[in-house]
């Protein structure tokens with residue numbers, strides 16, 4: 001389904017409180033499949049595709065995190081939803097932190113997984129954007145599994161890995177590159193102290209893309225934030241350890 005420019009779907013009781021879920025660069029909203037049945041028992045779950053991904057619009061880049069967050073606010077306005085619990089992994093977590101800092105009246109509780117407030121190292125994201133624009137998405141497929149999943153998970157769950165890699169392969173190159181541009185210039189560190197909503201930061205202990213130190217920094221800077229670190233988890237911790245992530249999200253989002 002597509003509305004207000006973003007691909008999205010809605011699952012759960014239409015009168016329940018809303019949880020918005022936004023994922024990692026190079027995936028679609030389907031990356032939240034392991035969470036959907038559990039969260040939708042209690043909440044109205046709105047899963048979104050970032051711009052340039054899935055069924056969303058693909059404007060020419062560069063984008064900013066504020067652009068991506070603005071798309072989410074437009075969607076919430078279109079759905080008539082005033083306030084949500086927000087769950088974001090990686091790029092989705094960046095959008096969540098931006099929203100909690102800049103649109104605090106729209107966010108009731110925040111959960112961020114495997115993400116960072118400032119991720120650019122030595123122009124790596126500018127380089128990635130340039131590579132994708134020159135060579136297409138095939139240039140991204142080789143290294144992604146090693147960032148996203150532990151070796152054990154790749155060995156034991158090849159079909160799950162293939163499903164997620166198909167999302168990456170199907171992402172429009174300009175959409176992916178535009179989001180790389182957004183990460184390249186992002187620095188949310190000064191915003192974190194302004195976040196007042198209850199915040200849970202979840203790290204994957206073996207995440208090479210956003211190592212635990214990035215989540216530790218978020219938990220240190222956001223007043224009152226809580227940190228959980230999941231052992232034997234790489235970047236897509238919600239896919240590798242759904243039971244743990246579901247338990248943490250449910251507990252955090254049902255607290256008042």
Ligand SMILES: O=C(O)CC1=CCC(=O)O1
Nearest residue numbers: 024025090091147209235
């Ligand atoms: O590099 C990756 O694919 C991991 C990642 C960093 C930010 C994001 O959204 O995904």
